[in-house]
Amino acid sequence: MKEAIKPTRWRCLCAYDGTEFNGWQKQPNRKAVQDKIDEALAEIFGCTIRTIGAGRTDAGVHAAGQVFHFDASWKHPEDSLLQALRVRLPVGISPRMVTAVPDRFHAHISAQGKRYRYRICPGWAMPEKDRFVHSMKGRTLQLDRMKEAASFFLGTHDFAAFAANRGHGEKEPTVRKLWRSEWRVQGGELHFITEAKGYLYKMVRSMTGAMIDVGLGRMEPSEISEILLSSKRTGRVVSAPARGLSMEKVFYRLPKLARSK
Incomplete structure (x- = not known):
């Protein structure tokens, strides 16, 4: 039996115009920024991907430096994952950087301020x-x-x-x-x-x-x-x-x- 490959933890820096979204955190109406990102990641990886953000922003509030992380296996360069995200997200949400990080990194818990x-x-x-x-x-x-x-x-x-x-x-x-x-x-x-x-x-x-x-x-x-x-x-x-x-x-x-x- 082959040993399961441990997924990589990815840290993403993201900017968004919050005008058309119901804040960062997932909502039942799926009109939050996190909803759109999760949908894009599900399309990329073919399965549900759980994202965790550094913090919540309210409806209408923007972000220049929101950070979130997720775990997934990706065999291609980091830049190709960033591009795959960008082309699947609506206008107003713009990932700026995707980087592989150690498993101990946690977008919310590791944040100092x-x-x-x-x-x-x-x-x-x-x-x-x-x-x-x-x-x-x-x-x-x-x-x-x-x-x-x-x-x-x-x-x-x-x-x-x-x-x-x-x-x-x-x-x-x-x-x-x-x-x-x-x-x-x-x-x-x-x-x-x-x-x-x-x-x-x-x-x-x-x-x-x-x-x-x-x-x-x-x-x-x-x-x-x-x-x-x-x-x-x-x-x-x-x-x-x-x-x-x-x-x-x-x-x-x-x-x-x-x-x-």
Whole structure:
């Protein structure tokens, strides 16, 4: 009897435009990014392939650096597997790299942190950018106030007041540590960049929505600290639209900035 060949573990870096998809995680209606990837892999290998992602993104949220892994036997070059995936996926999902990795690698468990970026257009966004930014449409934001507000999120806090319930009976610890929380001006846009080990459901969008209200003068920067300490979600926190948010990078080794904190 021939010994069964052990499948290879593959790590894939993937980008996607989340506008037309119901988030990353598989859905009953099969309209999630993971659904489309699993369908493509099933076609390639002729059997069901289980993918595991580094993290979930919500409906309408994008990714420049989502990572997932799967196990499968492939006798051809890595580039040919990447190409086979690309030609079978719909517009809006773009695998960037496929690499064979040791079995101990796990896209989710091995991840040490994630970086998210939220993009705001101070005016009216051009059509080619409108799917990826939140347009303020002429409303003026006070960036200094928003920077001050962002500083309150740094460190370890209970982020229950900036999280939403998924509605599936899921309960998870609400304490998170952020080692990066800052606003930058880039290409005429305002970018909020945050890094942490992990995030709660709608946490980054809720943080951003509150800081937008600070920038519009509807809330004082110090109120961010008060809301954090309350550990209760209230109507004072409104989530920013999904279109401006992107999972930019998954860290498997912490960046120097993280180590210095």
